[in-house]
Amino acid sequence: MSTETLAQLSDNLVYGAMAAFAVAMVALAAEAASRRVPTGAPADRSLVATGATDPESVSGPGPAGRRDGSGPTAPDAQVPPEAAGRADRYGRVGTSVLVLGTILLGLGVLTRGLAAGRVPWSNMYGFAISGTFVVALVYLVAARRQPDLRALGVWVVATLLLTLGLAVTVLYVPVGPLVPSLQSYWLVIHVAAATIAAAVFTIAMVASALQIVAERAEHSGRRTGYAGALPPAERLDALAYRVTAFGFPLWTFAVVAGAIWAEASWGRYWGWDPKEVWSLVTWLVYAAYLHARTTAGWRGRRASVVGLVAYASLIFNFFGVNILFEGLHSYGGL
Amino acid sequence: MSTVRAEREESAAPPPPPALSPPELARWAWRQLTSMRVALLLLFLLALATVPGSVIPQRTVDPLAVTEFREVNPALAQWYDRLGLFDVYAAPWFAAIYLALLVSLVGCILPRSRQHWRAVRARPPAAPRYLSRLPEHRRVEVAAPVDEVLVAARATLRARRYRVADDGASLAAERGHLRETGNLVFHLAVVVVLLAVALGSLFGYRATVLVPEGRGFANSVIQYDSLESGSLFDPADLPPFSLELEEFVMDFVDEGPAAGTPQEYAATVTLTREPGAEPETRTIRVNEPLSVGGTLVHVLNPGYAPVVTVRDADGEVLFTGPVPFLPQDDAFTSTGVVKVAVPQGRGRGEDIGIEGIFLPTAVLDEQGPRSVFPAPRNPALFLTAYHGDLGLDDGVPQSVYRLDTDAMQQFVGEDGTPFRAGLTVGDSVELPDGHGSITLDGYVPWVNVQVGRNAGKQLALLGALLALAGLMASMFVRRRRAWVRVAADAPGRTVMEVAGLDRSQTDQGGDLAGEVDALVDGVRQRLGAGGPTGGDEEDGR
Numbered sequence: 047m048s049t050e051t052l053a054q055l056s057d058n059l060v061y062g063a064m065a066a067f068a069v070a071m072v073a074l075a076a077e078a079a080s081r082r083v084p085t086g087a088p089a090d091r092s093l094v095a096t097g098a099t100d101p102e103s104v105s106g107p108g109p110a111g112r113r114d115g116s117g118p119t120a121p122d123a124q125v126p127p128e129a130a131g132r133a134d135r136y137g138r139v140g141t142s143v144l145v146l147g148t149i150l151l152g153l154g155v156l157t158r159g160l161a162a163g164r165v166p167w168s169n170m171y172g173f174a175i176s177g178t179f180v181v182a183l184v185y186l187v188a189a190r191r192q193p194d195l196r197a198l199g200v201w202v203v204a205t206l207l208l209t210l211g212l213a214v215t216v217l218y219v220p221v222g223p224l225v226p227s228l229q230s231y232w233l234v235i236h237v238a239a240a241t242i243a244a245a246v247f248t249i250a251m252v253a254s255a256l257q258i259v260a261e262r263a264e265h266s267g268r269r270t271g272y273a274g275a276l277p278p279a280e281r282l283d284a285l286a287y288r289v290t291a292f293g294f295p296l297w298t299f300a301v302v303a304g305a306i307w308a309e310a311s312w313g314r315y316w317g318w319d320p321k322e323v324w325s326l327v328t329w330l331v332y333a334a335y336l337h338a339r340t341t342a343g344w345r346g347r348r349a350s351v352v353g354l355v356a357y358a359s360l361i362f363n364f365f366g367v368n369i370l371f372e373g374l375h376s377y378g379g380l
Numbered sequence: 381m382s383t384v385r386a387e388r389e390e391s392a393a394p395p396p397p398p399a400l401s402p403p404e405l406a407r408w409a410w411r412q413l414t415s416m417r418v419a420l421l422l423l424f425l426l427a428l429a430t431v432p433g434s435v436i437p438q439r440t441v442d443p444l445a446v447t448e449f450r451e452v453n454p455a456l457a458q459w460y461d462r463l464g465l466f467d468v469y470a471a472p473w474f475a476a477i478y479l480a481l482l483v484s485l486v487g488c489i490l491p492r493s494r495q496h497w498r499a500v501r502a503r504p505p506a507a508p509r510y511l512s513r514l515p516e517h518r519r520v521e522v523a524a525p526v527d528e529v530l531v532a533a534r535a536t537l538r539a540r541r542y543r544v545a546d547d548g549a550s551l552a553a554e555r556g557h558l559r560e561t562g563n564l565v566f567h568l569a570v571v572v573v574l575l576a577v578a579l580g581s582l583f584g585y586r587a588t589v590l591v592p593e594g595r596g597f598a599n600s601v602i603q604y605d606s607l608e609s610g611s612l613f614d615p616a617d618l619p620p621f622s623l624e625l626e627e628f629v630m631d632f633v634d635e636g637p638a639a640g641t642p643q644e645y646a647a648t649v650t651l652t653r654e655p656g657a658e659p660e661t662r663t664i665r666v667n668e669p670l671s672v673g674g675t676l677v678h679v680l681n682p683g684y685a686p687v688v689t690v691r692d693a694d695g696e697v698l699f700t701g702p703v704p705f706l707p708q709d710d711a712f713t714s715t716g717v718v719k720v721a722v723p724q725g726r727g728r729g730e731d732i733g734i735e736g737i738f739l740p741t742a743v744l745d746e747q748g749p750r751s752v753f754p755a756p757r758n759p760a761l762f763l764t765a766y767h768g769d770l771g772l773d774d775g776v777p778q779s780v781y782r783l784d785t786d787a788m789q790q791f792v793g794e795d796g797t798p799f800r801a802g803l804t805v806g807d808s809v810e811l812p813d814g815h816g817s818i819t820l821d822g823y824v825p826w827v828n829v830q831v832g833r834n835a836g837k838q839l840a841l842l843g844a845l846l847a848l849a850g851l852m853a854s855m856f857v858r859r860r861r862a863w864v865r866v867a868a869d870a871p872g873r874t875v876m877e878v879a880g881l882d883r884s885q886t887d888q889g890g891d892l893a894g895e896v897d898a899l900v901d902g903v904r905q906r907l908g909a910g911g912p913t914g915g916d917e918e919d920g921r
């Protein structure tokens with residue numbers, strides 16, 4: 047196939063993935079809506095419905111599962127049984143379509159790479175589609191292993207759709223060759239690490255945001271509606287921490303790999319280029335988050351806010367720095 | 381009741397500094413500085429302090445942008461100067477924050493290392509009386525004598541990398557000190573990286589030389605166009621090589637939507653490692669620098685240098701050679717000047733200054749002359765010229781890219797308009813009033829050759845790798861304690877209790893239940909065929 051055909055195919059696959067994600071989001075939203083705790087029901091917030099459909103959860107409970115005694119298989123006392131059944135069906139449909147969308151997106155990234163004859167992440171469009179693919183993949187794998195995470199589903203998919211929407215409208219650039227400074231195997235290593243880390247942090251961000259919502263609901267005593275169906279704030283807090291702690295070494299590695307590449311490419315391993323500055327800021331704020339949680343005993347909303355600030359600086363590094371600043375890293379292609 | 385309250389407040393906020401003697405005050409200050417709260421504050425502060433350097437132009441990153449900023453906002457620039465905002469990362473307040481963090485870090489690592497050293501060598505604490513009160517607990521019956529069960533349990537724990545202490549009827553075991561070791565190594569490695577960076581900024585240097593194709597330079601301070609170096613950099617340490625730029629190839633995408641995008645820059649150079657050494661031919665590409673005695677040689681942002689000859693009216697050459705022009709856009713529309721000092725007694729005795737635009741692929745339309753493609757498909761030089769005094773003898777340093785026309789007049793053509801000309805390769809143009817002629821002989825590419833040494837980079841890399849390894853250990857190794865108690869129940873029947881505790885703190889217990897199950901299974905397997913009797917009563921607490 048020619049470059050043009052492949053590039054066209056890639057674009058179509060990305061659109062297909064967006065359609066699938068839209069369907070998945072609707073299904074997952076319907077699931078969440080069905081799990082809403084009806085007004086007036088005394089909600090026992092330690093019960094989490096999200097794990098109920100996962101066959102694995104019976105044999106391999108997530109670490110958090112046993113701790114507070116709320117086995118994921120526990121019956122969903124507050125949600126009427128027929129609603130719970132409906133929720134499970136929606137959940138299964140949502141997850142299946144999400145898997146389909148992820149496969150389409152993966153093929154879209156692959157064909158874009160084939161069209162360019164190299165890894166497809168040298169401009170913001172490339173980062174965006176590869177990044178969303180990795181977020182979807184990480185979410186699916188992680189949610190299989192930790193059913194807890196499924197409560198984040200709708201919002202993860204919403205984030206994916208938003209990013210892809212931006213990618214195809216604002217960030218789109220045609221397939222092109224690689225400028226000399228990007229012609230290096232470090233492009234593969236450094237950008238892959240950064241993309242995976244960002245994907246992991248994205249999931250942590252969703253957990254932190256929902257933690258704030260859940261904590262608010264708990265404080266106000268409102269235990270019904272959507273917030274009532276969320277896992278307990280404490281659990282979301284722990285989840286956000288665990289996922290961030292997993293992403294932090296990856297981000298550290300990405301920054302170190304970037305420094306090594308910068309030395310080969312520009313003759314210095316650290317030169318305070320805006321991209322470098324914001325990578326460091328991101329790293330420092332995530333380190334502060336980990337510290338706040340582990341050693342300063344910050345829990346709940348305070349920690350979540352720090353996590354969100356860290357994520358904001360990560361995203362600013364991706365969008366803001368490419369668009370606003372002129373630096374050596376200006377590969378946005380805009 | 382009031383005392384309880386007071387205590388709580390103490391743990392929530394730092395106690396105010398009481399009236400203390402100097403040593404007490406010092407100790408108080410030290411304790412504050414190395415407290416977790418201050419460490420956290422310093423991390424946030426450092427993150428915050430790092431930001432302005434990406435927003436405000438930095439002298440070390442983009443000096444041109446700083447100059448521009450000064451011209452546009454002179455008043456603000458004065459304030460920025462006072463606050464060191466044009467060089468944030470060398471500003472005293474920035475240094476203060478990271479030095480405080482460094483001290484806090486060291487002050488944190490030392491006592492923790494001491495503690496950890498003791499913990500590693502300490503014996504695992506003996507089994508508590510009620511194992512069932514621990515987070516995970518199993519009680520099983522096994523058909524083997526007590527001694528054998530104990531032996532099997534010990535072997536199982538060992539196999540799972542526990543250190544085991546024997547207390548007769550029970551075993552105490554601990555594992556995962558590597559977690560804390562990793563954490564300490566990580567923090568120590570952060571210190572190493574910071575020191576390496578400091579070292580680099582003291583001993584390192586970076587210089588650039590603009591070299592047109594066919595020319596070269598010797599590696600010495602006087603030949604550099606710009607030099608940035610640490611305060612302990614010694615020019616005598618420069619490796620005495622010299623370099624000749626034989627050929628510089630720029631390759632661009634010819635057509636399609638990405639036309640004009642650079643594809644490859646490659647410089648072929650002749651390297652002479654020291655005076656008198658055998659010359660070697662090498663190639664330098666963007667990601668493939670040349671390394672000479674710890675110094676890296678890079679090629680950066682290229683451009684074109686038109687080769688211009690200026691003659692007087694008699695045809696005597698006043699000036700000839702390549703003149704580097706600065707690219708202004710992606711299609712290499714390049715601007716520059718030619719300064720021809722004309723001594724008294726030659727030509728008309730007046731200096732000649734030429735302002736020009738060199739266009740690799742020239743288009744002349746209503747937008748004026750510009751280049752539409754970066755490769756030389758239709759090279760042309762558009763110029764105007766001045767005569768008078770260039771001011772080269774005044775001793776005031778001048779930009780080689782700008783003409784000081786204060787003491788010069790623009791040539792005027794026959795029709796009374798300012799003199800202008802457009803030359804393609806080989807063309808000449810006569811200057812008015814018998815001042816001579818200008819010829820475009822051709823053009824050559826030039827590159828900025830960057831020469832530099834990143835002192836301390838190996839140390840920084842080592843630190844970074846150690847930090848990563850330490851971080852992984854501190855995140856993924858679990859610190860656990862386990863206890864096994866074995867007692868004879870009835871003849872031939874033995875009851876074994878296994879309990880576990882996760883001490884990783886930072887996380888919920890990981891799969892502690894799985895770990896304790898695995899210990900039980902391990903013991904059973906070791907006891908072999910005589911294995912399990914009876915059901916296990918699992919009292920999941």
Ligand code: HEM
Pocket residue numbers: 291294333336337340341414415416419423481484485486487488489563567570854855884885886
């Ligand atoms: C550049 C500065 C620092 C950075 C980047 C940094 C980073 C980190 C990271 C990433 C962790 C791992 C957290 C985890 O295991 O979840 C950590 C843990 C820790 N840090 Fe720091 N840190 C810094 C400075 C300090 C300072 C100054 C102190 C002491 C005052 C300190 C004390 C600790 C302690 C006690 C832990 C917890 C270990 C544990 O509970 O496992 N750190 N730090």
